[in-house]
Amino acid sequence: MLKIGKINHLEVVDELPFGFYLDSGQQERILLPTSSAPKDCEIGQFLDVFVYHDSEDRIIATTKTPLALVDEVAVLRVKSLTSVGTFMDWGLEKDLLVPFSEQEKPMSEGVNYVVYVFQDPETSRLAASTKLKDFLSEDGHDLKAGKAVELIIAGRTDMGYKAVVDGTHLGLLFKDEVFKTIRVGDKTQGFIKRIRDDGKIDLCFQFHSQRARKSLSDQIIEDLKAHGGISTLTDKSSPQDISQRFGVSKNEYKKALGALFKQKRILLAKDKISLLEE
Template sequence: MAQIGRRNSLIVLHSTPHGVYLDGGEHGEILLPNRYIPKGTSLGDSLDVFIYRDSEDRLVATTEQPFAMVGEFATLEVVSVNRNIGAFLKWGLLKDLLLPFREQAEQVYVGDKVVAYIMLDEKTDRIIATTRLNRHLSRERPPFKPAQPVPLLITARTPLGYNAIVAGTHLGLLYHTNIGAPLQVGQKINGFVSAVHPGGKIDLSLDASGYQRVASLTDRILEALKNNGGKLPYDDDSPPEVIRSHFEASKKAFKQALGALYKQRRIRFTNPGIETLDVREAKEGDWKPSGKP
């Protein structure tokens, strides 16, 4: 049976002037309008389509890809507000996604970017969004291990740091002490699990710990040098936000990695920037790492 709000592989049954009809199983035949039909499509072909309801509550198919599907979290922009029913979010399809007033944790305005969960409304069977996120996070014991890399979605700033959805399932916390530069609500970023407490709370970091962190980062720096002709404009005096943007690492971790490469005679400091050192002996007068934090 075709799943509403998800991608499905459906068989082409027959064509009409308006498009082709697909086999939706218990949902019956579902129209794929002409503008979405791939060239060369024939009866009996299997097509990868997304299923949703149109403005007249009919199930329709599209080959377009929404920014998020049912069961997923995403950062979406508010494009309009209807004072009777709620806000509408841009989500990558011709029809905008409804965020009903009852599903708004806080009032939203046109131009806002909100972190939302995509769901099926139990009453209408329509796809809607909600910013009441906690009810849709997993209550199961987190399966994560310390130092495990995980994708993060920043949901809120708190006095302690930033709340983040971990791998699309659980809520974790990034402490201010583990962040080199401010983050934005709705930002996607890669991070690491620092600890999973007995009660299920998850501590997060933007860097792996210890030698593993430094070793991985040195490899990325050397690869960046190789791809940029042996030179880079970044060093231990570069702003934290610049380092985070280019290397997904804190300034502290970046400085440790540069120090390791310098001791290995792999790089020299050019003030500003670094370059690959082709010889194992440092030359007299070479720039050395600064002592600034």
């Protein structure tokens, strides 16, 4: 069955001056324009083609693969603003429309946005939306803490950064645990830190279990011993300085310091940490 917005494996059944017809498995044949066909295209050949509607609303095929298929998340750049919405460059001759009704906020030309590609149930046309929460789940009860995931930074909030998780969910990176420069549209690896009681997904760039924090504590003690029992890297230090030395977030470093203090292995001051005799 023909799938709009997906890659289809179709047979070439006829050749015309302006292209080829492909067998769609239905009554209607699909046009593959010459400009979108391989040079050695011939009748009887099977091709992997992307199927979508052209500017005249005809179902058409191309051997080019867009930057995103239907039901996928992508980072696309705004190509033009029009009276019907915003058009995004997604690698095909026809640009992808983000209708005004699917814009979280007004969009700007030349700017990258994280969008979800969907098929309009009324027109069957492909379109995109920046209203990610309408398409992605914010309930992580089917996920597990500690899982490594692929993230796309989707936007900033007062608490931190919203991120797309493996293309299916939305989660939150808290700003006090972000110790490197990130921008909307960045693709990076992260971890599921916890699933809250309401199903909301908390994310992090390093997942540190209790066992891992113990290892971090040992690293801090070794670092103190190497520097004469004194360190100026306190819980007030910048996230960048902490990450450079230990490769962890400021929050994880503070937790490890707190554990060492409770164990009476270190003394904490505003400007330094001191190792107690063991």
